Amino acid sequence: MSFVVEDNDVDIVIAALWPDLTALFEGWRPIFSRFHIIIIKDYDLEADLHIPPGFDHHIYTKSDIERVVGSTSINFSGHSCRYFGYLISSKKYVVSIDADCLPARDDEGRPIDAISQHIINLKTPATPFFFNTLYDPFREGTDFVRGYPFSLRTGVECVLSCGLWLNAADFDVPTQAVKPHEKNTRYVDAVLTVPLRTFMPVSGINIGFNRHVLGPVMLPAMRLDGEGKQRWGTMDDIWCGMCAKVVCDHLGLGAKTGMPYVWRVGGGNAWESLKKEWKGVKLMEEIVPFFQSVKLPRTVATAEDCVIQIAAMVRGRLGPVDEVFSRAADAMEEWLRIWKRVGSQGR
């Protein structure tokens, strides 16, 4: 099965946490130059961005965020600045890749087009109700294995595509500190649907999603004090992923994981982060059982309404555990208000 990726359907969103984006754009030039690129400058970054010529891009800064969003308690600094890009986009698909990632390369040294792979993942059905041992049945040269019910072969719409990383893996603080030199070298040549009711920690390093459907759900709600500049200290993307999977399962939509890979340069010193409390590690022990137990009423039929329901449950059930959850619930509701006013205009 082959697809023509309509470049006009896609926005690439880049969070600029440092000024020099030359390596990023030169590395991705043959791929990024086909698409419109939304660049969001970190709140705390004052220097001008360096972006080589030849790209269709728009840079948004703190003043743009303040102008569009207005007064808000949502924290758009650090990695979270990208959420403003999700909001301001008017395209059907958004792909976001961290600025320390370059294209992975194929056997002949050519950069792998991660954008097209995300769009293929999103445009082909997902099969969450039964696992296909041959992985993505819609991939060329693959099919459903013996015993796969024909009634389930049409699958459902896929709205979330979670890509992976070669080189620097996405570890938490303790693992990164214990294994500072461990690299992910294994290229697993597969895309698979995340099964119904199965959860996983979605990383925001390399993702694509259907913004028309999931836009209200891809939101900056879970924010640890003083974090947001290093991936190993962030939780916003994992929270989004848990919300998104609940919404997918409830609305009969699909999420995939696996390819595309990007080459993650990574870097930094996790040992510095060890000195802080690893609050994210503790919170996951609450977050996972909570989301695994969430059941939404049948009458809830849109992503927006799902978010309202989930926010109320977060406040009621997790709020008493830690104040960070109450703030997350507030941010979810605030995001919805902003989304309805700003984000949904592109639909």
Next chain:
Amino acid sequence: MSFVVEDNDVDIVIAALWPDLTALFEGWRPIFSRFHIIIIKDYDLEADLHIPPGFDHHIYTKSDIERVVGSTSINFSGHSCRYFGYLISSKKYVVSIDADCLPARDDEGRPIDAISQHIINLKTPATPFFFNTLYDPFREGTDFVRGYPFSLRTGVECVLSCGLWLNAADFDVPTQAVKPHEKNTRYVDAVLTVPLRTFMPVSGINIGFNRHVLGPVMLPAMRLDGEGKQRWGTMDDIWCGMCAKVVCDHLGLGAKTGMPYVWRVGGGNAWESLKKEWKGVKLMEEIVPFFQSVKLPRTVATAEDCVIQIAAMVRGRLGPVDEVFSRAADAMEEWLRIWKRVGSQGR
């Protein structure tokens, strides 16, 4: 993580559906020669088996089955003859590979040791409660991804390892007939735990399991009329896999899928099978929702008791749909009687 595979813990079980096993044994010589091999001769095969010298094997025939099992309505012919091997084994681990499979080869042409990979899969924990995007966290060079709860990282015991096939894929009759020349050429370098409550069609072509735990569940229950000689017409392995996954989920055990690959020669004419009714395809539409809905009482604490409960549910809920299900329920109960008398002696 590396493991010494204790060769004495493993039986290889081979179903002999044709007399000349020379290619099979020569192809696997460096691997099979380390293990004891149980060969079960198909009921309908009269010619003597050809097995090259240098292997520690024992051949069982129809008369052995009749002597050990006694009068039975269970059909041990065709691919199902291997279940007698599962019964007669006294080892902790059983690996069964179809006789038309040879070792897959690595980049340097060396045969890949599928037996050791199955045992590694079975000896390392499974993680069914949360999906790790980096696949098997117990593999060398891999770990748990950021956001994976530490409380879930110890995992659970893995008792079922489902391997895959290069070259001839395992399609059903219609797919095999429509795509007679489609080969599986994609080597996906991964092992993954099948998540809790996720089902898949387990193929018996290339599997390993913990016989001490799953022995009562790996049973020849689902038998289509006149089938059993061609994989695309068999259902026994898929039925086993659904039962095994229910048992794993209920008892807090794990199942994995992915590596090891074997090279499946395959062959035969699926078009011939098209002339028959594709009953298996229809039955899957009943089988999948049934097993997805099975809930066992908490008091059920052994694999044997799980099988008793499942058999009763099959008879009550699926029996009225098709007589093949009533026969399957009978066979499950009969297998348990045989297992208690014969199979459990090796524990």
